[in-house]
Structures are given as structure tokens and as C-alpha cells.
Amino acid sequence: MKISGKVFKFGNNIDTDIIIPTKYLVLPSLDEMARHIFEPLRGENFSAQLSPGDVITAGKNFGCGSSREQAVQCITACGVKLVIAESFSRLFFRNCINNGIYVIQSPSIPGMLSERDQVEIDINACEVKNITSGITAKFEPLSDFLYEIVQSGNLIDYFKTRKSW
Amino acid sequence: MGMTITEKILSHAGGKKHVSPGEIVTITYNWLMSNDATTHVSINMWKNKVKNPRIFDPGKIVFVIDHNVPAENVKTADTQKLMRIFAREHNLQLYDGEGVCHQLLMENHTLPGQVVIGADSHTTTAGAYGAFGSGFGSTDIVAALHEGTIWVKVPETIKFEISGKLKSYVTAKDLILKMIQYLGAKGATYKTMEITGDAVKDFSVEERITLTNLAIEAGAKNGIIEADRKVIDYIKGIRGEPLPEYTIFKSDPDAEYRQTFTINLDELEPMVAFPHTLDNVKPLKDAVGTKVDEVFIGSCSNGRIEDLRIAAHVLAGKKVHRSTRLLISPASRRVFKQALDEGLILTFVKAGALVLNPNCSVCWGACQGVIGKDEVLLSTGTRNFRGRAGSPESKIFLCSPRTAAVSAVTGKITHPGEFE
Numbered sequence: 001m002k003i004s005g006k007v008f009k010f011g012n013n014i015d016t017d018i019i020i021p022t023k024y025l026v027l028p029s030l031d032e033m034a035r036h037i038f039e040p041l042r043g044e045n046f047s048a049q050l051s052p053g054d055v056i057t058a059g060k061n062f063g064c065g066s067s068r069e070q071a072v073q074c075i076t077a078c079g080v081k082l083v084i085a086e087s088f089s090r091l092f093f094r095n096c097i098n099n100g101i102y103v104i105q106s107p108s109i110p111g112m113l114s115e116r117d118q119v120e121i122d123i124n125a126c127e128v129k130n131i132t133s134g135i136t137a138k139f140e141p142l143s144d145f146l147y148e149i150v151q152s153g154n155l156i157d158y159f160k161t162r163k164s165w
Numbered sequence: 166m167g168m169t170i171t172e173k174i175l176s177h178a179g180g181k182k183h184v185s186p187g188e189i190v191t192i193t194y195n196w197l198m199s200n201d202a203t204t205h206v207s208i209n210m211w212k213n214k215v216k217n218p219r220i221f222d223p224g225k226i227v228f229v230i231d232h233n234v235p236a237e238n239v240k241t242a243d244t245q246k247l248m249r250i251f252a253r254e255h256n257l258q259l260y261d262g263e264g265v266c267h268q269l270l271m272e273n274h275t276l277p278g279q280v281v282i283g284a285d286s287h288t289t290t291a292g293a294y295g296a297f298g299s300g301f302g303s304t305d306i307v308a309a310l311h312e313g314t315i316w317v318k319v320p321e322t323i324k325f326e327i328s329g330k331l332k333s334y335v336t337a338k339d340l341i342l343k344m345i346q347y348l349g350a351k352g353a354t355y356k357t358m359e360i361t362g363d364a365v366k367d368f369s370v371e372e373r374i375t376l377t378n379l380a381i382e383a384g385a386k387n388g389i390i391e392a393d394r395k396v397i398d399y400i401k402g403i404r405g406e407p408l409p410e411y412t413i414f415k416s417d418p419d420a421e422y423r424q425t426f427t428i429n430l431d432e433l434e435p436m437v438a439f440p441h442t443l444d445n446v447k448p449l450k451d452a453v454g455t456k457v458d459e460v461f462i463g464s465c466s467n468g469r470i471e472d473l474r475i476a477a478h479v480l481a482g483k484k485v486h487r488s489t490r491l492l493i494s495p496a497s498r499r500v501f502k503q504a505l506d507e508g509l510i511l512t513f514v515k516a517g518a519l520v521l522n523p524n525c526s527v528c529w530g531a532c533q534g535v536i537g538k539d540e541v542l543l544s545t546g547t548r549n550f551r552g553r554a555g556s557p558e559s560k561i562f563l564c565s566p567r568t569a570a571v572s573a574v575t576g577k578i579t580h581p582g583e584f585e
Contacts, residue, residue, distance in 0.1 A: 013350055013442050017550040022531050025202060026233070026240040040557045061351035064384065065550060067286045068203055069302035090355050090386055091286060095302035145189065155304045156214045159311070 001151075003082045003102070004120040004131075005053030007113045010041070014058050015065035016092070020074050033070055034077035052079030055119055057110045059085065063092020072099050082121055084109050084128070084139075097146050098155040104128070104139045112137060167417025169322045170389050171357045174297040174414055178280045186321040186421075191314045195279035195296075196225055199306055200266045202232040202529075203284050205244045206303040208251050211310070220255050221313030227274060228252045228259045229266035234524035237532040264497025264523040267291075267465040270298075271374060272403050272499055277392035278412030282306075282315055287465050287547055289385060292377035293370065294400070295392030295413055300381065320357045320386045321423040323348070327362035329430035334581035336475070337372035338467060338545065338565035339449075340428070341379045342436040346446035347426055354384035356423060359416065364430050365390055370399040371471045378466050379547060382443040391415055403499070435581060438563040441551040452562060452578045458540040459490045460573040461527035461554075462566050467545035468496030468523070470503050472566040477509040479570035479584070485517040486576030492519045492534045494526040518573070530554035543578060545569050 017040075024036045037047045056075065062085035063071060072095040075083070083096060084104040096103045102123060109128055113119065117132040129136045142150065152158035168176065172184050179190035199207060211218055220226065228248055236242040252259035260269050266283065267290040275281055281291040281298040284306045291298025301315065309315040325344060331337075344358070358380045365373065373390050380388025392413045400408060435449035462468070462476050473495060485491040493513050495501040501523055504510050513520050519534075527534035528546030536542050536555035541562070544554070549561035562578065571584040 015442075015550045017548075017553050021552060022529065025531075026238070026244055028240065028243075040552050061354070061384065064350055065286065065548065066202075067284060067300040067302055069206060069304060070203070072302070073206075087351060087354065089351070089384060091300055091302060094305065098302060098304040098308075154214070155308050156210065159308060160216065 001123040002120060003053055003055065003123070004118070005051060005055055007115060007117040007119055008050065008054060008056050009110070009113060009115045010056065010058040010062070012059035013061045013064055016063060016068050016071040017065055019063065019071040020068065025068065025070055030070070030073050030077045034074040037074045037078060047078055050078040050080060054080050055082050055084060055121065056080055057084040057113050059110060060087045062088050064089040067091045069095045069099070072096050072101060076101060084113070086110050097149050100150050100153040102150050103142065106139050109137050109139060166421060167419035169357065169359060169416045169420040169422070170295060170391060170414045171297055171322060171359070171387060172319060172420070174278060174280060175317065175319055177278070177412070178297070184319045186319050188319045189316055190319060191316050192280055193314050194225065194282045194309065196227055196270060196274050196281045197306065197309055198227045198229060198266055198270055198281065198283040198285070198288065200229045200231050200285055201245050201248055203303050204228060204248045207284065207306045208247055210303060210307045215307065215311060218311070220310050223256050226257045226310065227270065228257050229269055230259070230261045231265050232525045232529050233532040234262045234522060241532070262522065262524065264499070265465040265468065265525055267378065268468065268496040268500070272497060276400070276409065276411035277396060278414050282309060286381045287378055289380040289388045290374060290378040290465060292380065292387050292389035293373040294396050295390060297387055297389070299387045318355065320355055322357040322359050323353055324422045324425045325358060325360045326425060326427045327360065327364040327430060328427065329364055329432070330367070331430050331433065332582070334567055335430070335433050335435055336565040336567055337368060337375040339433060339436045340430065341376045342438055342446045342563070343428065343433060345379065345383045345444050346436065348383040350382065350442055350444040351384040353380065356385055358383065358385045358388045360388065360390050366393065369471060370396055371469045374469065375466055382547070435565060435568055437568070437578070438549050440549055440560040440562065443549060443563070449564065449568060449578070449580055453580055455541060455562070455578040457489055457543045457572055457577060459492065459527070459534060459536055459542045460569050461492050461534060461542060461544040461546060462569050463494030463496065463521070463526050464528040464546040465496060466528070466547045467566045468494060468500065470500050472545065473500065473504045473509050474507070475566045476570040477512040479567065479574065480516040480518070481512050483516055483574045485573050489573055489576045490519065491517065491573040492521055492527055494521040495523050497523050527554055543569055543572050
């Protein structure tokens with residue numbers, strides 16, 4: 001599987017209240033919620049800049065804070081299928097996997113990506129290629145069990161293919 | 166190789182003799198809790214994605230409406246309605262406006278040795294009874310509702326050995342803030358924080374609850390304290406006798422720890438988490454003099470009867486400063502009633518505090534006590550993230566109930582040891 005798109009870059013300790021502020025959690029649909037993604041940091045129209053295939057990268061402890069899965073689902077709703085960070089909060093990591101987002105945890109790769117760089121990620125080859133800068137790096141793949149859930153698109157779909165859900 | 170308490174609980178719940186850190190086990194939970202912040206997400210998923218919906222064991226499911234109580238707008242009302250109908254249709258236990266979910270689990274459900282999974286990060290609270298409690302997302306919750314089980318990776322354990330004695334004006338909240346300062350906001354990610362030592366045995370059960378409640382703020386998967394007689398007596402005091410069967414697990418002497426920290430309480434001073442991250446913890450003296458617009462005492466972190474007693478002791482015969490608002494929300498209806506019986510509520514009202522119904526309240530910043538641009542909130546709550554209690558341009562400082570109460574009187578952050 002290959003993913004290619006633009007990079008959107010964030011710093012350390014980006015919490016779930018920043019990804020989707022509390023006050024929007026009551027909005028009835030994910031699409032409405034997703035319009036407010038990263039609003040405290042990037043203002044009101046950030047979601048319009050995201051296209052399918054784009055990649056979000058962050059520093060340490062990405063997604064810390066609450067267990068609100070809407071944070072991850074809003075990212076999915078914007079078409080983002082892959083996130084790269086130096087490290088993740090446990091809940092956010094788990095929620096990404098369960099919603100079909102591929103997760104790359106790497107101390108060095110976020111540092112070789114800048115805002116709006118064009119990137120191509122080859123998941124089978126475990127390779128991130130920064131088209132803009134020409135730099136390529138290898139990453140540690142997810143375990144087979146977790147990758148199967150990601151490939152199913154969702155934990156529930158994963159179960160469906162195996163059980164009578 | 167010996168096992169830690171957490172490893173023993175997970176191996177027991179997973180039907181295994183032995184587990185080691187890193188291993189993935191599928192465990193059977195005793196309680197699954199979901200609240201009004203996210204349950205509608207799970208219900209919609211349940212309706213739209215699961216073809217043959219069936220709740221594995223409705224008797225283990227606890228729904229709590231606690232985040233926006235009472236509903237502040239139509240959208241919230243509709244969301245909560247969805248939850249009430251689902252609970253009724255599936256014959257699930259529903260607490261509606263009776264208190265904060267973690268407090269209600271501790272009062273009515275959790276027992277030593279059990280597994281509690283919750284759709285809320287502060288589910289780590291369960292660890293104060295020697296139980297495994299951890300937070301999960303909505304998809305995990307839907308899968309767990311259906312399966313009766315959930316997969317977890319067995320965490321490594323970081324041990325904290327606590328010795329010494331707290332000064333009269335220092336509390337368990339100051340200790341957990343100190344621990345988060347040691348670890349940083351991600352220092353315990355994917356790991357267990359096991360809190361042990363003679364000082365913890367001396368702690369009341371409610372003080373222990375404050376410790377495990379905030380373990381997640383260092384990123385921990387769970388926080389845990391070995392259960393003892395005090396825990397059993399505390400639970401019996403609330404629920405009466407006899408209790409259902411429970412197991413007290415203890416870490417083996419040769420259990421393996423990733424790291425061990427020691428803290429001597431004799432040296433601990435009051436601590437404050439500065440805006441906008443939990444690990445931005447500094448000694449309280451660094452914040453002294455900061456003017457506060459609003460003070461909040463409550464939440465699953467510090468809304469129990471002992472916290473309210475501390476606040477009432479400070480506020481008796483005093484007035485809240487005229488440039489400050491003091492909001493107090495007991496963590497449950499049971500705590501509220503006890504505070505009424507003990508006369509604490511009258512003390513708060515006489516002091517000029519706003520006493521609110523039990524709910525997540527100001528700590529969650531959606532329906533009560535929202536703060537404006539450039540305002541400063543001093544809170545006993547669980548989080549101080551940017552904008553969590555209102556404006557993105559506001560500031561939240563976190564502290565103990567004692568520090569909160571004295572600061573409400575002076576109108577600025579005040580050292581409780583220097584009050585009066």
C-alpha cells in the first residue's frame with residue numbers, strides 16, 4: 001500500500017482538546033465536527049486545506065489527553081490515513097489502529113518533514129520518501145495483528161470478517 | 166519470574182497462569198463504563214456497523230450521564246436521550262445526573278482484583294482498590310460490548326515507593342502532581358504506575374483515589390495500589406455487607422520493574438500544574454500571588470467528602486474574595502448528601518460559594534463555569550489543557566483542594582501553609 005500527499009506538521013504534546021475542542025463533541029455528525037479540527041492552533045478553516053492522502057506529523061506524545069475517539073475520527077473524516085509522530089499517547093495510538101489509520105512511530109522521521117512537503121509512504125517497503133527534499137527513511141512496521149485491523153478499515157470490520165457480527 | 170499486581174490481574178482475567186510485559190492478552194472485564202461524552206458515538210456505530218448486535222453481558226455495563234448535566238442545549242439533550250433509550254432497550258444500568266462516572270464506579274461497582282474498562286481516560290481511578298482500570302475509545306467499547314472481552318498489551322510497571330508523612334497543608338494531590346513532574350506527560354505511556362510504600366498504607370482510601378485517578382496524566386495505562394483492610398472497610402461502609410467475591414493481588418518480591426522512584430513526603434511542598442500541560446508542575450510558591458478569577462473544587466480527582474471537609478475547614482467563617490468566584494461540585498449525590506448532613510454545604514453557601522449539582526462541571530468546561538478570555542481558573546480538576554474550561558486564551562492552574570480553598574478567600578494563588 002502507498003500513501004501520498006502533503007505534510008501538515010505539529011509540535012509536542014498536541015492534546016485531544018486541540019484536535020477537536022470539547023464544545024464541538026455534541027455536533028451530530030463527524031463531518032460537522034471535522035470542520036473544526038485543530039481549530040485552537042490553526043484557526044477556523046484548517047480542515048478545508050486537508051485532502052485525502054495527506055499526512056499529519058507531530059512531535060512527542062501526540063494525541064495525549066482524553067479517550068475521545070472523535071479526535072481520530074475527525075482526522076479520518078478529513079481523508080488522512082497515516083500519521084507520523086515521535087511518540088503517541090496510548091489511547092490515541094489505539095484509536096488510530098481501530099479506525100484504520102496507519103501509525104508510524106519514529107524519533108527521527110518527523111524531523112525530516114516540513115509543513116507542506118510532498119511525501120510518499122510505501123507501507124510494504126516500510127519507507128517514507130520526502131519528494132520535496134529528496135530524503136528517504138525506513139520505519140519500523142506495525143505488528144501483523146495491528147496491521148490487519150488497520151487494513152480492515154475499522155476494528156468492527158476486522159471482527160466482521162472473522163465472526164458473525 | 167514473579168509478577169506485579171497488574172500482571173496478576175491481567176493473567177487472571179485472561180485465563181492464563183503467567184503473563185509478561187509486551188504480551189497481548191484478551192481479557193474478560195468485570196465492568197464496562199461509558200458516559201455521555203462519547204456514548205452516542207458508540208451507539209451510532211453499534212446501530213450502523215454491527216450486523217447482529219448483541220450485548221455479551223448487560224449486567225456488566227454501566228452508563229453514566231455526567232459530563233453535561235443538566236443538558237445545556239438541544240444537541241446535548243438529544244445525545245443524552247439516545248443514551249437513555251439505548252440503556253432502557255438493552256436493560257443496562259444507567260446513572261443519570263448522580264455523579265461523576267469514576268466516583269460512581271468506586272461507590273457501587275469496582276472491587277479489588279477486577280478489570281474495569283471505560284470510555285474515559287480517568288478510568289485509571291479503579292487502581293486505588295487494587296483493580297485494573299484503563300480508558301479506551303468508542304470502537305473498542307463497541308467491540309467489547311459485543312465480545313465481553315478486550316485485547317490489551319501487558320504493560321511494564323514503574324514503581325513509586327512513598328515514605329514519610331505529609332505536612333498538615335500538603336495533600337495527595339500535591340504528591341501525584343509531583344509524580345507527574347518526575348515522569349512528564351508521557352513518562353508512563355503504555356506503562357503501569359504502581360504506588361507503594363508505608364506512606365501509601367497510611368493514606369486514606371480517598372487520598373489513594375486521587376493518586377490513581379491522575380495516573381493517566383503521566384500517560385499511564387493504569388495506576389495501581391495494593392488493596393488492604395482499609396479498602397474493604399471503605400467499600401463496605403458505602404455498599405454494606407456482604408461484598409461479592411473479590412481478590413487482593415500482591416506483587417511478588419521478585420516482580421520486575423522498569424524503573425523505581427522514591428519520594429519522601431517529609432520534603433514535599435504544595436505543587437501546582439501551570440498552564441497548559443499537566444507536567445508543567447512547579448512548587449506552589451512559584452505561582453503565589455497570581456490573581457484568580459474563578460476557583461473550582463470538585464471532579465473525579467478531588468470532589469469527595471474528605472476534599473470537601475478540607476475546603477469547609479478553610480472556608481468556615483470566611484468569605485470568598487469579591488473579585489473571585491468559587492464553584493463547588495461534589496463528585497456524587499452520595500457525597501453531596503453527606504456534605505449536607507455534615508453541614509459543609511451551609512459553610513460553602515455562607516462563604517459565598519456557588520454549590521453545583523454533582524457532574525464533571527468546570528473540569529470539563531462544557532456546561533458549567535466556563536471562563537472567558539484572559540481569565541485565570543484555579544482548579545482541583547484533572548486537566549489544564551489550553552481552552553479546556555472555556556476561552557483558548559484563558560489559563561488553568563491545577564492544585565489541591567486546600568490550596569484552592571485558601572486562594573478563593575484571598576483572590577490570588579496562596580500558600581496554604583501561610584494562610585492565617
